[in-house]
Amino acid sequence: MTAWDFLFAPFVEFGFMRRALVGSLVLSAGAAPIGVFLTLRRMSLTGDAMAHAILPGAAIGFLISGLDLFAMTVGGIGAGLLVALLTSLVARVTVLREDASLAAFYLISLALGVLIVSWKGSSVDLMHVLFGTVLALDDAALQFIAAIASVTLVALAVVWRPLVVECVDPGYLRVVSGAGATIHMIFMVLVVLNLVAGFQALGTLLAVGIMMLPAATSRFWARDVGALCAVAILVAAVACVAGLLLSYHANLPSGPAIILVAGVIYLVSVLFGPVGGVVPRLIPAPHRAG
Amino acid sequence: MSLMRQSVADPRKAAIRFRNATVGYDRHPAIHHVNGGIEPGSLVAVIGPNGAGKSTLLKAIAGLLPPLDGEIRVEGCPRRRVAYLPQQSEIDRSFPIPVFDFIAMGLWRSVGLFGGFDRRADEAVAGALATVGLAGFERRTLDTLSGGQVQRVLFARLILQDSPLILLDEPFTALDDATSEALLGLVLGWHAEGRTVVTVLHDLHQVRDHFPTTMLIARRVVAWGDTRTVITADALRSTRAMTEAWDDHAPICRHEDAP
Known part of the structure; x- marks a missing residue:
C-alpha cells in the first residue's frame, strides 16, 4: 500500500469521509480553545458534567421527532443552557459553590435523560445519541457545526481580555467592572454550544474528549494562553485526521478512534512534553547562570 | 480632551x-x-x-x-x-499570563474591556515595572515569578490604576x-x-x-x-x-x- 492509498485515498474516494474530516476539523477549531479555558479555570470536569446535562434535551427532541438532528440539537442546547443558568443562579444566591451546584443539576438532568430515552427508544438509539455518527454528517449538520465554531471563535476574540482577567484575578474584575457574571455566562454558553456541536459528530460522551484531551495536552507544549489554544487546535486536528484514517483502515467506530488518538498524543506528551513532561524533568540539565 | x-x-x-x-x-x-x-x-x-x-x-x-x-x-x-489590593491568596498565581498583560489590567479605565493598547500604554507599563524594580519583565509569565515579585507586579498595576x-x-x-x-x-x-x-x-x-x-x-x-x-x-x-x-x-x- 502506498502512502497515497493510506493517507489520501479514503478522503478522495468517499464523500462521507470528506464530510467527517471537514466536520471534525471545524469542530476542533472551536472546541479546543474552550477546553483550554476550562483547564485554566480548573473546570476540567465541567465539560463532562455539561455533556451529561445535555442528554435529556436531546432525548426529548428524539422523543418528539425521532432520530432528527435538528430537534435533538435544539433540545440539547435548551437543556444545557438551563442547567448552566440554574447552576450559576444557585451558586450566586445561596451558599452552595458552583461545582457542587453543577453536580446536583447535571445528575438530575442525566437521570431524566436516561429515563426518557429508555421510555421510548431502544438501546441501539441510546448508543447513537451517546456515541455519535461522524460518518453520517449531512449538509445541515455540517453547516451547524461550522456556524457554532464561527460563533465560538468570534466570541472568544471579543471577550478574550475580560475572560482571561476573570480566570486569573476574578476579584479585580469585580472591583473594576460588573461584567464578571456576564462573561462567565457567555463562556458557559460557548461550552454548551460546542458540546452540542460535538455530539452531532462524536456523541455526547466523546464530544468532551475533543474538547479536553487536546487542551490538557497543550499544557506540555506551551506556556501562555494564546499558544496553548493554538497547540490544542493543532492536536485536535491531528487526532481527527489520524482517528478517521484509523477507523477506516482498521474498520473501527470513528468517534472512539478519534478520541483514542487524542489520548495517545496526550500520553506521549505527559512523558515527553518539553514543558514539565516526565522525561524532560528526569534528564539532568545544567542550570543557567541567571 | x-x-x-x-x-x-x-x-x-x-x-x-x-x-x-x-x-x-x-x-x-x-x-x-x-x-x-x-x-x-x-x-x-x-x-x-x-x-x-x-x-x-x-x-x-x-x-x-x-x-x-x-x-x-x-x-x-x-x-x-x-484601587484595592486583596491578600495574595485570591489570585491564581499558577495562571500562565504574561506580566505585561497582567499589569495592563490597571489601564482598564482608559482602555476598557475591548480597547486596544497603544504606544503610550506600552510606555506606561514599562514605566510602572521600572518603578517597582522589575524592568524588562514584560514577557515573563506570572507562574514563573516569586512571591515578592508577584507583589511588586501587583503594585505596578496599582500605579497604573492611578486611583x-x-x-x-x-x-x-x-x-x-x-x-x-x-x-x-x-x-x-x-x-x-x-x-x-x-x-x-x-x-x-x-x-x-x-x-x-x-x-x-x-x-x-x-x-x-x-x-x-x-x-x-x-x-x-x-x-x-x-x-x-x-x-x-x-x-x-x-x-x-x-x-
Whole structure:
C-alpha cells in the first residue's frame, strides 16, 4: 500500500469521509480553545458534567421527532443552557459553590435523560445519541457545526481580555467592572454550544474528549494562553485526521478512534512534553547562570 | 480632551464616611458599629488581631461586600475606580499570563474591556515595572515569578490604576526587608501626592514610624486617631480580650446609634 492509498485515498474516494474530516476539523477549531479555558479555570470536569446535562434535551427532541438532528440539537442546547443558568443562579444566591451546584443539576438532568430515552427508544438509539455518527454528517449538520465554531471563535476574540482577567484575578474584575457574571455566562454558553456541536459528530460522551484531551495536552507544549489554544487546535486536528484514517483502515467506530488518538498524543506528551513532561524533568540539565 | 482630563483627575479628594456601619457574613458581624470618617489625603493603618475584621472592612470599602447595617460612603472616587489590593491568596498565581498583560489590567479605565493598547500604554507599563524594580519583565509569565515579585507586579498595576483611593490588605506580609521597604516607599509617595491610602498592617514599628493615623479594631473600633495615641499598651491589651468565635445563638445586637 502506498502512502497515497493510506493517507489520501479514503478522503478522495468517499464523500462521507470528506464530510467527517471537514466536520471534525471545524469542530476542533472551536472546541479546543474552550477546553483550554476550562483547564485554566480548573473546570476540567465541567465539560463532562455539561455533556451529561445535555442528554435529556436531546432525548426529548428524539422523543418528539425521532432520530432528527435538528430537534435533538435544539433540545440539547435548551437543556444545557438551563442547567448552566440554574447552576450559576444557585451558586450566586445561596451558599452552595458552583461545582457542587453543577453536580446536583447535571445528575438530575442525566437521570431524566436516561429515563426518557429508555421510555421510548431502544438501546441501539441510546448508543447513537451517546456515541455519535461522524460518518453520517449531512449538509445541515455540517453547516451547524461550522456556524457554532464561527460563533465560538468570534466570541472568544471579543471577550478574550475580560475572560482571561476573570480566570486569573476574578476579584479585580469585580472591583473594576460588573461584567464578571456576564462573561462567565457567555463562556458557559460557548461550552454548551460546542458540546452540542460535538455530539452531532462524536456523541455526547466523546464530544468532551475533543474538547479536553487536546487542551490538557497543550499544557506540555506551551506556556501562555494564546499558544496553548493554538497547540490544542493543532492536536485536535491531528487526532481527527489520524482517528478517521484509523477507523477506516482498521474498520473501527470513528468517534472512539478519534478520541483514542487524542489520548495517545496526550500520553506521549505527559512523558515527553518539553514543558514539565516526565522525561524532560528526569534528564539532568545544567542550570543557567541567571 | 475631556476624557484625558478625567484620567488625570485630582487625586486629592477621596474620603470615606462610616455611619454606624456593620459588615460581616450571614448576619454575624465581622466588625460592627463603625462611625467616623477618613479624610482626603490621609494615610491610615488598620491594625488589630487576626479575625478582628480588618480584611472584611477593606472589602466593604471597596464595595465587594454590602454592609449588613448602616452605611459606608466613598466620596470623590467612583467605586469602580478604587484601587484595592486583596491578600495574595485570591489570585491564581499558577495562571500562565504574561506580566505585561497582567499589569495592563490597571489601564482598564482608559482602555476598557475591548480597547486596544497603544504606544503610550506600552510606555506606561514599562514605566510602572521600572518603578517597582522589575524592568524588562514584560514577557515573563506570572507562574514563573516569586512571591515578592508577584507583589511588586501587583503594585505596578496599582500605579497604573492611578486611583485617588488606594486600599491595601497586608501588602508587606512575607516580603523581605528590601522589597518591603521599596514598596513602603511607593505607599508614602502616594500619600505625598495627596491620595487617600488605607492599609492593613501587622508590623507596629512600621506603623509608628510611617503612618500618621491608625485605626485599631477588634470586631469594633477600639481606638482611632493619631497613631501615637492609638498604639498604647492598654489599647493593645484590650484587643486580646476579643472573642473570635461565632455564637450561633448570639442575641440581636442592641447598640445605640448615638455616640
